Amino acid sequence: MYTIKNTELTNKKSSDYETKSMLYLMGIHPDSENVEIVVVDCFNDVTGVDNNFTLMLDVQSKNYATFTPSLIGKSLYxxxxxxxxxxxxxxxxxxxxxxxxxYVHDSSLRSFSYSNIQKKTQEGIERKLREVIIKNHQCVDENKFIKFLNQVTFFNDDSPCSHYIKKLSGFKTKSTISDSTYENIFKEIRDKQSSLKNSEIENEILSTPKEVLKLDRYITKSQIKSLIISRIIGVSDIFKGNDIPIDFLAVIKEEGLINKRELLKDMIQECNSNLSRTLFDKGTSKKFWQLSEAVIKIVRVSQSNCVYEIYDELLLKIKKMPPHMDKISTQYLISLVLQGMDNDL
Structure with a gap:
């Protein structure tokens, strides 16, 4: 059994750090490829898990400007x-x-183990951590205490919010998208994450880790990736297919579907499905971001808004398309990017 405790509402600076740590789990942590869900303020600030909860990565985030050994020890509790x-x-x-x-032996490291921390600093950390453990557990199991410290990863953040969105998107040429766009995406994710804390879950009891999902305090990697690509392309709800991009009408006409409503609906649904499969399949996700980046770069510099001309230019840059992205689906993606060009890419 597990009792949820110490849930909290946080200020903006703390929320920024919790969002950074969530995106770190999804895009930077060595096991990020396996993280599909991030649970918010239940087990800890954030906890990254796979779909079956066979992986659970626990994160405590702290935004202290001056992080003393005593505060480090307290934060580890x-x-x-x-x-x-x-x-x-x-x-x-x-x-x-x-x-x-x-405090550390090698200050150039951003991610490091407890062994990188200087002996004097370790003493201050351990003194305070023992104090908090005794307060809450009455005694300290020294064997578990030392094993725990040797399993902790310390991640020192010194990057702007936009960095974490860029890492998750995987765009190689970072200048393709403005930093302000990345920052706005970060704020939207932060607000979504913060809103999950509005429910009261203190003292909820869980029999298994997966039961935490019933509390509805989680965000999936699919949701975050969908939001990022939708905002980058400039089209809301990219995979829902509620609207047909204007520039895609030429393709519809060429395919002879202009007056064939049901066949047209099926084609749009298939295009959206292919986009979704390519983005969310672990084996093709990187290729999707590469394809999207190439389309955006071509659209930005091209004098044409013709889907066919842009598609032909794209083929010169991308020698091998992702498996699910056939000609029609790729032209649909191009049309979405063209539609979003009125926004600031």
Whole structure:
């Protein structure tokens, strides 16, 4: 059994850091490829899991400008509490601003283990962590205490919010999209994440980790990727297919579907399905971002808004299309990008 406790509402700066740590789990952590869901403020600030909860990566995020050894030790407590809980977590991360360079052996590392921390700093961390553990558990199991510290990953953030969106999108040429667009996407994700905390879940009891989903405090990687590509392309709800892009009408006419409503609906649905399959399939996701980036770059510099001309130019740049992206689906993507060009890409 697991009792949820210490849930909290956070201020904007803390929310920014929790969102950074969520995106870190989805796009930067060594196991990020397997993270499909991020649970918000239930087990900890954020916890990344796969669909079956056979992977659980626990993160405590702290935005202290001055992060003393005592505060580091205190901040490690919720991670330790989960370490000794009945649930099986597979990774523990303290996500924070950069440590004082005097605290670590190698200050160039952004991600490091406990062994990178200087002995004197370790003493301060352990003193405070023991104090908090004794307060809550009455005693310290020294064996578990040391094993826990050696399993913690310390991640020191020194990047802007836009960096985490860029890492998740995987665009190679970062200048393809303006930083302001990435920052606006980050804010939208942050607000969505913060809104999940409005429900009251304190003292909820869970028999299995997966039961946490019933509390509806989670965000899926699919939701985040959908939002990112929709905002980058400039089209809301990209996979819903409620509207036909104006520039796609030429393709519809060429295919002889202008007056064939049911066949047209089927084709649009198939295009959206192909886009979705390519983006969310682990084997083709990177190719989707590469394809999207190439389309955006061509549309931005092209003097033409002809889908066929842009498609022909695209074929010169992309030698091998992702498996699900046939000619029609790719032309549909081009039409979506053309439609979104009125927004600031």
């Amino acid at each position: 919720t991670l330790f509490d989960n370490y000794v809980s009945k649930f099986n977590f597979h990774g523990y991360v303290l996500f924070s601003q950069k440590f004082n360079s005097n």
